[in-house]
Amino acid sequence: MFPMIRFALIVLLALSANGDAIEPPQSLPESMKATVDEQGVQHISIIAGSYFFRPKHVIVEVNKPVKLSVAKEPGLIPHSFVIQAPEAGISINISLDTEPKVVTFTPFRTGRFTFYCDNQFLFFESHREKGMTGVLEVSTE
Ligand SMILES: [Cu+2]
DSSP states (O other): OOOHHHHHHHHHHHHTTTOOOOOOTTTEEEEEEOOTTTTTTEEEEEEEEEEESSSEEEEETTTEEEEEEEESSSSOOOOOOEEEEEGGGGEEEEEESSOOEEEEEEEOOEEOOOOOOOBOTSSSSBBBTTTEEEEEEEOOO
């Protein structure tokens, strides 16, 4: 086999299968409620990895500002964080880096809103299908 083709195949396999798939860190809980600072701002941090979010269930209170920090674990595979719930005042679509990205919003409607990674490598399963999805729960005060 030509070296270039062999190289391409190895890269393809590494990226498509579970090349840098990592177990979700056990130290991070599956579910977490936002912490509130003196100013009344709710803080939540989420870590993205291949192929998970931790926590994957975050709970915030309605009508209070939220500062959401999302970072990805080191690795070749790019990840994003998407949540589209304009009916609740939440609309986020960012590509992730190992440096945390911070978004601020104030949810004005209660409910359970799905977030996910919208990346997909070629014709393989999307990251969302591989498990990169979670729920932002907006609860009453
Ligand atoms: Cu992803």
